[in-house]
Amino acid sequence: MQSQSGISPSKVFLPQGGHAFGTVLDFLVDKFPAIQRDEWVSRFNDGLIFDSDGLTLSVTSQYLAGTFVYYFRRVESEERIPFNETIVYQDDYLLIADKPHFLPVTPGGHYLQETLLVRLKKSTGIETLSPIHRIDRETAGLVAFSKRASDRNAYQALFRDRLVEKTYQAIAPYQEDLQNRFPIHYQSRIEESSVFIQMHEVAGEPNSDTWIDIEEVSGSWAKYSLKLGTGRKHQLRVHMSALGIPIKNDQIYPVLQPHVMSNKDFTQPLQLLAKELSFVDPISGLKHHFFSTQALHL
Missing domain, CATH: 3.30.2350.10 (Pseudouridine synthase)
Incomplete structure (x- = not known):
C-alpha cells in the first residue's frame, strides 16, 4: 500500500460476527466513535479508503468479514514545528x-x-x-x-x-x-x-x-x-x-x-x-x- 506525502495508511480488521454492519462505512463509524460519520463519508469520497488490493472503496462498499481495510488519517490544521531534524x-x-x-x-x-x-x-x-x-x-x-x-x-x-x-x-x-x-x-x-x-x-x-x-x-x-x-x-x-x-x-x-x-x-x-x-x-x-x-x- 503506497503512502501519501510520506504518511502510511492505518489498517483495521473486519472480524467475523459483523453481520450488523451492511457496509464498511457502518463498521468504521461504530469502530471509531470519536470520528463523525460525515468525516468518514468525506474520506470515502476523497479516495482515502482502500481494500487489501489497493482498490478504492466507496460509502456503499459491503462489509466483508475476515478482510482488512486501509484508511488515511487527516488533520484539518497542523501547525508547523519550527525546528529541523x-x-x-x-x-x-x-x-x-x-x-x-x-x-x-x-x-x-x-x-x-x-x-x-x-x-x-x-x-x-x-x-x-x-x-x-x-x-x-x-x-x-x-x-x-x-x-x-x-x-x-x-x-x-x-x-x-x-x-x-x-x-x-x-x-x-x-x-x-x-x-x-x-x-x-x-x-x-x-x-x-x-x-x-x-x-x-x-x-x-x-x-x-x-x-x-x-x-x-x-x-x-x-x-x-x-x-x-x-x-x-x-x-x-x-x-x-x-x-x-x-x-x-x-x-x-x-x-x-x-x-x-x-x-x-x-x-x-x-x-x-x-x-x-x-x-x-x-x-x-x-x-x-x-x-x-x-x-x-x-
Whole structure:
C-alpha cells in the first residue's frame, strides 16, 4: 500500500460476527466513535479508503468479514514545528536522526506531516523507514530507524533485550541534600494513572530503573546524566519528579498542564536530551556509538 506525502495508511480488521454492519462505512463509524460519520463519508469520497488490493472503496462498499481495510488519517490544521531534524548517520540498514524538541516521532493525534518519520520519508525518499524505538515529542535527541522491513525485528530485539546503552542529559533543580547519594540507581514500579497521559509510581516489584548522576551545577540548577535500564513510558520524567527534582519545563510532571494545540510557546522546551546511543549492529556487526549534536545549557 503506497503512502501519501510520506504518511502510511492505518489498517483495521473486519472480524467475523459483523453481520450488523451492511457496509464498511457502518463498521468504521461504530469502530471509531470519536470520528463523525460525515468525516468518514468525506474520506470515502476523497479516495482515502482502500481494500487489501489497493482498490478504492466507496460509502456503499459491503462489509466483508475476515478482510482488512486501509484508511488515511487527516488533520484539518497542523501547525508547523519550527525546528529541523538532522541525520547523523546512515548506511544500507540503519538511519540515526537527531530530533528537535516538540516534534513527534510518528503520526498520531493532531500530528501527521509534522512528525520525524514523515519528514524523513520525504527528505530521503525511503518509504520503508521505521523507528526502532521512540522518544517523547517534548524530548530532543537521537532516534534510530531501520531502513528495511526485513531487519526491523533484529533491531527492535536490541532494545527489548536491553542491549542498547541509552544516555540522556537533563536540566533540573539542584538539591544539596541529594548530593551525597549520587550516583543514584533509582528503581520503582510505574503504571498508567487515572490522570490522562500521566504515569505514576505504585507499590510492587520494580519494573523500571534509571542511573542518575550530576554532571554540572550552576546555582539552583544542575545538569544530570541519566542512563536508562528499562524504557517505560515517561520513565525519566517520573523518576526525576519522584526525587523532588522534576525536569525543567516539564508540562506533565509533577502537575499536568493543559496541552496547547495552536500558537504554541516554543521558547521553553523540556530540558531533556537523548544524548548517546551505543550498540552492536545485528545486521552489519559494527559497534556503533552515536552522539547528538544538540546540547543543554545551564
